[in-house]
Amino acid sequence: MPDRLGEAREVKFRDPELAGELGRTLVSLVDDIDRAPITLMHVCGSHEQAIAKYGLRATFPKALDVIMGPGCPVCVTDAPEVDEGVWLARQGINVATFGDMLRVPGTRHSLADAQSEGGKVHVVYSAAQVVSMARKDPSQEYVFYATGFETTAVATAAVLLSDPPPNFSVLSAHKYVPPAMEVVAQNPASRVEGFLAAGHAATITGYGLFEPMAEKYGIPIVVAGFEPLDILAGLVELVRLVRDKSPRVFNAYPRCVSREGNQPALRMMWQVFQTSSGVWRGIADIPDGNLRMRPEFECFDARKKFSIDASVYASEADLALVKDCICGGIMSGLASPPDCTLFRNRCDPQHPVGACMVSSEGTCKIWYEYGGRPDLSEAGRT
């Protein structure tokens, strides 16, 4: 049965011929608008992963610039937040986190560095897994280093609400997306003309959440899923809204997303977390962009429980470096990597300063490796 379901999904949302048709529609819409560039931003790491995995960028019209916004929760985790995890691991405490968090650099060290020094750093797939590790080993402390947007924050909240053992706690680096989109939208210099919003976060928050933003900033927002056809269909809709100068919200992922979202999940999330302001790596201080644990959950809040003091890792030199990073401008489509004084100089994939160099799909990382967006269409066809 699961196999048949898998086949159905492949047929429905992974049909190269249908993709070809959507691609042609995209080209004709962009031709209608007849100016370049038309700049759209997606705000989701999974969108970028799918765009990259299926090579969709190679099929986009040249006049269409689809840029990666602050959408990868791991990449925007700021160095001092990573330092907190490193500090815990160096105290001999078990730190469990998602695999892609391991190599994200702190001020001086990553969790992978802490692991190679002998720190007990574990890769897990869910918060629930850490709870069972903690139950099996009650004499040891287990901290879940929690990253991700609304979707994963709900999963963390669910675990905290189901009576975890006392040797389990959470270090929350969860982020909340809507305020970051607002920061981009209200930047007067921003060239972003439309947002492709993340389908899975919207299953929780509902697409209604975006309506005031679309109205306030006069910018269209399309909620899209993650299969190649979902993304292409979402972009077609978004370009149509840009052409029609129609700043509204369109739900291109109706099989999962509703206007009001998942209310019980939202209640769980807000029962455990509250927003607080904080820096997103290389971007800006995002008001209400971080999700931190409410005082009622203090006994499971690793920051309180272990009185983490990661300030020992901070240094003037590193702070100065961060000040020169123009990731925010690159993500807003205002600058490109060669405009940055740090690029290839003090910032590279082994020692990234900003989020754009951390992610394998980050703009700076791609420029570093390939010298810009490569044109692959002609190779082997002559």
Add this chain to the structure above:
Amino acid sequence: MTGQRVEMRHGGGGRSMRTLIEEVFARGFADMPFDGIGLGAMDDGAAIRVGDRWLVLTTDSHVIHPVFFPGGDIGRLSVSGTCNDLAMMGATEGIALTCAMIIEEGFPLGELERIQHSMVEACREAGATIVTGDTKVMGRGEIDGIVINTSGIAFASAPIRDSGLRVGDKLIVTGTMGDHGLAVMAARHNLEIDGGELLSDVAPLTTMIRAALSAGNGSIVAMKDPTRGGLASSLGEMASKAGVGIVVYERTIPVSAAARAAGEMIGIDPLQVANEGKAVIGVRAEAAGAVLAALRAHPLGKDAAIIGDAVAERPGSVILDTGYGRRLLVESDGEPLPRIC
């Protein structure tokens, strides 16, 4: 190197490992006079001229968690790995292996016997034998379970390099990609996978490669076994060493339903993880059909497929045509990590 320490990525078979070898281990050796294929070639093994034939020499140390995994164990892996490195250089005749075991105090003797039995079985399949060995036992906690090193020698009439591609050559894989790496990861994390049983492909390729070489009759120009780093890493190395581009078509690359499901579940590309019973073969276009037929006639090669071409554009790069569009297929550095975003 961060903090001047060895990290896990330095053993992952990717860029970091090559940098470590070039900047630390190969220093002073790469330039020493040597009549044959030596360390500087960074190939699967070395080749020394003996009369009108070549003696190929290779060595490999094996560590794996768990020691017994779906589809094989460390014993089968340690024989297959070395036989395959020899086969990739065209050396399939007169295989003799050495075996050094480093064992942790307390290791169950019964498990050691199972491992030894697997080694015998794998040697039989390859037409190889173990001719000498070494045993060390270390204290509890000083080593994790067991480490097995095997070295091997075998003869080749002409060594096949991994650098021999020319524009117009075809690329063949001998079967489904990613099975070993994903099976081990799934076992390690107790993942339940839809789409059938996920087994490691670990096997010695010697007899299949012998048949392919004979069918190719001199037209096989490059071979690699896509172990750590997977197909992406092997193709990347073949492209950059030969100074050609490579275009491969994703829809022609065999991937089992179970490996595809596991890959999607943990966010890891089956083209970037290890195989232990597969080869990537570069062959002159006119002989591709004959080589493919010979591979498919062998039980280990029934899923073999032509997956792409060597091209003049973008030398050193591997382009993946997905059917939707195109992207560069880049090797991951170090062990690929499961991702959430």
